[in-house]
Amino acid sequence: MFRPSTNTSSHGRGLSANNRANGCARLSKRKNREGVGIRMRMDSAPKHDGDLQNLSPRKYGALTNIEGINYSRLPSGEQQQKEDWRTFRARLVSANSRVVSGQKQKPRNFNSAEWAHEIKNIEEGCVLVATEELKNRPLLSEVVILVLQWPVNSSACKLIVLNKMFPYDISSMDLVDPMLRNLRLPAFMGGPAMGGLGFGSKFHVLTREKGVAGFESILPGLYVGNIGVALQSAMSSDVAMRLYLGEVELEKRHLTAQVQAFGWWKIVACSRDAIFSTIFNTAQMWRHINDLLAT
Template identity: 25%
Template sequence: MELNLMWTGNGDGSKGSNSPDGNKANDFASQKSHRVNFDWREFRANLFAQEKAGKAESDAHNQTGTPQESKPLGLKWAHPIPVPETGCVLVATEKLDGVRTFERTVVLLLRSGTRHPQEGPFGVVINRPLNKKVRHMKPTNMELATTFADFSLHFGGPLEASMFLLKTGEKTKLEEFEEVIPGLCFGARNSLDEAAALVKKGVLKPQDFRFFVGYAGWQLDQLREEIESDYWYVAACSSNLICGGSSGSSSESLWEEILQLMGGHYSELSRKPKRDV
């Protein structure tokens, strides 16, 4: 079985496509943001955890007659959400077992997309380290060949484009890059010069970056249909999981951890062996 992943741009990541190399990857930089320094995702996760704890407390109280104390949210959390949003993760279900490109993957959605055929949702697989450095790819870009030569590479998806994630810290706003969630931005080939300049100035450190070979992209209805067909679970999870999740870990550990944190039948899936296809 093979998923019909679609990319409506040209192979060179030309402008006007849903490729992250297009103009829209830099549109965000020209928009002055006046956001409050507040992670609404964490606020929502707290509400979700309180609701979940309330149900568990009610059940426990009914069984034992003793109320149970609710646990604090903690640094690592994940919970299901009904529809994709920028900064969410797509967690491969058992239906993708045997599909080598996507089995047991976690895809960070960098943009949730629009209905325009060239502006669909796209993201990167964040739990597939390649055990290679940038220099092993013999890059022609000067900054990749020098400043970023010894940075680790990760498989980002089957579609052609070089991308990177950049951990900025929740209090740092870098207008040169597009924010995915508080403290995490992304960039493409056309923003390498800006990234290199910040490294040379000491504003950013090598460990703040994660470079990806390829990315995953869909048309909006296509992704919706794959979710409705149970190929993906949609979840929100903490930046601690996304930013620190997989730089040296096995490809399945982050997948398992997110499902376990989601609880219920999701947690049960994390313990199942791969299906024979």
């Protein structure tokens, strides 16, 4: 009888093939990991605004492998915990940006109280700054618009114009809510949409004061109210507030087309003080934000 052959060359070749396959898989995984690490080091700035939004202060440790960031200019310790994510993002953008000064490039200066930088995607609390494409349109020239609502599950958005004074004396106007006539606040033209109930049925009041009844945060340090409780607070409070009559209601796709196809707007994230400053006149807001973008 023939005994089973002890030659396991065929079986050995099978094991060798498996080993080679496993080895290739491990090598591929290692290369993928190395490739990710290389890409992280090469990409000194996130490519999408969504990436920036994920860079919360709780993730500072994950940034230490990314080259190109000047960490000496970033906050540390207790300041990191207090800084909101928009300011943190602005600080990262500033640390990775340079401006031309004379014949040289230098890092951007960063003021944690007053800053502005462009972003790629519209988000709640950002502003739309009119470009030179709108300079021949009187109603839109040098306009700054605040995005109040940009809901994920809706095709519509809501905005208000920030820097166009209301052309009439509201104390003598027939407004839907008579309380509006009694407000001693600077009045602005928030937009053409006044509501179906009559003129002035849609309004918004902005303030920098935290904790005022009827107001909700639209971005860190800026609060908006649009209900009767907010009006009562505005009447009884001596803090700085601004009244905006009307609003802008648009399809999100139409606004996106205005940005991408027509170049009408810059999408800008900016600090509370760049929107609601007591230092400069509101009519100067458009120029002031553009100056912040350039410095």
